[in-house]
Amino acid sequence: MFITKEKKEVPSIFEDGVPSLVRLSRSYDNPHWYNIAHVHSSDTELVFISSGRASFTINQKTFLVEKGDILxxxxxxxxxxxxxxKEPSDIFSCSVANYKIRGMERNYLLRSPNVLPVMKSGSHEEFLRYCWREMQAYQEMEDPISRSICDMIAGSIAGLYYSLFFNQTETYEIPAPHFTQDILIYIYEHYCENITLELLSKVFHMSAGHISHEFSKAFGISPINYAINLKLDQAKWLLIQSEKSLTEIAAEIGYQNLQHFTNIFQKRNGCTPLEFKEKYSHKKKLLY
Amino acid sequence: MFITKEKKEVPSIFEDGVPSLVRLSRSYDNPHWYNIAHVHSSDTELVFISSGRASFTINQKTFLVEKGDILxxxxxxxxxxxxxxKEPSDIFSCSVANYKIRGMERNYLLRSPNVLPVMKSGSHEEFLRYCWREMQAYQEMEDPISRSICDMIAGSIAGLYYSLFFNQTETYEIPAPHFTQDILIYIYEHYCENITLELLSKVFHMSAGHISHEFSKAFGISPINYAINLKLDQAKWLLIQSEKSLTEIAAEIGYQNLQHFTNIFQKRNGCTPLEFKEKYSHKKKLLY
Incomplete structure (x- = not known):
């Protein structure tokens, strides 16, 4: 049996060449894993639940996801x-930017913001799993060939997600924009600087007490604690992924005082930064 | 465990956007399957042996290939x-065109013509299998979204093949160009017209006897029989893949006389065109 198919020229849906892969992530092997509320200002994150279960909160709506789901x-x-x-998740994600799909706004993949952003990958599950494995095999190499392969694979995933969500019929209600969202975005984009309630009050022209109260109500955490969590999460990542010294890491996330950084890290994580590095950095290898 | 990798901007190796997928093929489920000598004038064919064994002859050099090999x-x-x-092959191929890799001639993937064009896919085998499955799932749809997904996946494969063969150290000797190759290409590109030895003699400024003798010596088949085989292979494909009538098919491959077509088909294939259609066209479905 021989089957062949000649292809006619059809214009691409990507008007501006291949999307670029700007970030590749994997969270796995940690039943206590979480990712605090954050936002990306210019890229689209494509998520694949490879195994286990997790809950995603997007625009204040919580979605329970499981193996095979895409977001x-x-x-x-x-x-x-x-x-x-109980069933720790293994979650792959890749973020793409610098693309424009015909008939859509630049760097948007959902045909409307209120399209339910979660669905089953169905028959595409294995393909997606191997796409991420392949990208991860190439991610450490920063040469143009490896990068182009990753861009092409990320572009394949973006095309596939666009196609699948194009037929998504379910929608959800997005809460009306609230000023606390702008505050969260501001803190997320400036957390390495010295975030204080006074500063936020000045930037947003509101009283410190009002900001603190409304932010805590919206996100279950005070603005200052949110900024500290962002700092410490970044510190954890640098401890595992980089060879930077403690002093360098502390400075990078905005702590001029090393002892202050060590104290707050230990208080919130139950171990010192070096113990954390010791415990987790070998696991980096598991990826490959 | 959480791992993330921010990507810096690196220029793509594809200077001219994504390669286009121009042809997608699969041969399987037929221990007597063969593909007669032919040539593509403007695209690069990427081949993956999904299972079984086969022999490929490229530039008069024969390569025995098996499951997991790429070409x-x-x-x-x-x-x-x-x-x-004994071990029938399941072979996927996709042909790409309209691309240019930085530092290479347009529409070329091997860094030099004498690089051995066969190697193992190794750890990429499953990824490649799923790439072809995914393309085949979309191949019947000719809408821009499906086509863009196929182009992106074919581009991923092209990038991966380029990367793997970039490190191919083995080479082989390509025979010096011979005029019989030009004759084969001429026949392949004109087989639906009425190929005669007189015509070839006129086109190539050589005696009909010399052409016939040298061509048969090079390819083990006379020029006229080669043209007939090409016609009948195309007829088989149209019988299975299209809803065209016998008269239309005969005309398309250059037989004005339907009886003549039916006779020669039956003589060479042991069944009439309609019996062939009956026997094989349901297998088309196996692909999806």
């Missing part, structure tokens, strides 16, 4: 994740 | 294939 987080969407403790 | 057939390379009878 789109558009730019500007505030989102957070918590792994299920 | 590149550059434009202008004369090639033919025979499935192994």
């Amino acid at each position: 789109i987080v558009e730019k500007g969407f505030i989102h957070s994740t918590i792994s299920d403790a | 590149i057939v550059e434009k202008g390379f004369i090639h033919s294939t025979i499935s192994d009878a």
Whole structure:
């Protein structure tokens, strides 16, 4: 049996060449894993649940996801994740930018913001799993060939997600924009600087007490604690992924005083930064 | 465990956007399958042996291939294939065009023509299998979204093949160009017209006897029989893939006389065109 198919020229849906892969992530092997509320200002995050269960909160709506589910987080969407403790999730994500789909706004993949951003990958599950494995095999190499392969694979995933969500009939209600979202975005984009309630009050022309109260109500955490969590999450990542010294890491996330950084890290994580590095950095290898 | 990798901007190796997928093929489920010597004048064929064994002849050099092997057939390379009878091959191929890799000639993937065009896919085998499955799932749809997904996946494969063969150290000796290759290309590109030895003699300024003798010596088949085989192979494909009538098919491959077509088909295939259609057209479905 021989089957062949000649292809006619059809214009691409990508008007501006291949999307660029700007970030590749994997969270796995940690029943206590979470990702605090954050937002990306210019890229689209494509998520694949490879195994386990997790809950995603996008635009204040919580979605329970499981093995085989796919998600789109558009730019500007505030989102957070918590792994299920009993069935820890293995979640792959890749973020793409610098693309424009015919008939859509630049760097948007959902045909409308209120399209339900979660669905099953169905028959595409294995293909997606191997796409991420392949990208991860190439991610450490920064040469143009490896990068182009990753861009092409990320572009394949973006095309596939666009196609699948194009037929998504379910929608959800997005809460009306609230000023606390702008505050969260501001803190997320400036957390390495010295965030204080006074500063926020000045930037947003509101009283410090009002900001603190409304932010805590919206996100369950005070603005200052949110900024500290962002700092410490970044510190954890640098401890595992980089060879930077503690002093360098502390400075990078805005702590001029090393002892202050060490104290707050230990208080919130139950171990010192070096113990954390010791415990987790070998796991980096698991990826490959 | 959480791993993330921010990507810096690196210029793509594809200078001219994504390669276009121009042809998608699969040969399987037929221990007697073969593909007679032919050549593509403008695209690069990327081949993946999904299972079984086969022999590929490229530029008069024969390569025995098996499950997991990958092959590149550059434009202008004369090639033919025979499935192994005991372990029938399942071979996927996709042909790409309209691309240019930085530092290479347009529509070329091997860094030099004499690079051995066969190697193992190794750890990429499953990824490649799912790439072809995904393309085949979309191949019947000719809408821009499906086509763009196929182009992106074909581009991923092209990038991966380029990367793998970039490190191919083995080479082989390509025979010096011979005029019989030009004759084969001429016949391949004009087989639906009325190919005669007199015509070839006029086009190539050589005696009909010399052409016939040298061509048969090079390819094991006379020029006229080669043209007839090309016609009948095309007829078989149209019988299975299209809803065209016998009269239309006969005319398309250059037989004005339907009885003449039916006779020669039956003589060479052991069944009439309609019996052939009956026997094989349901297998088309197996692909999806």
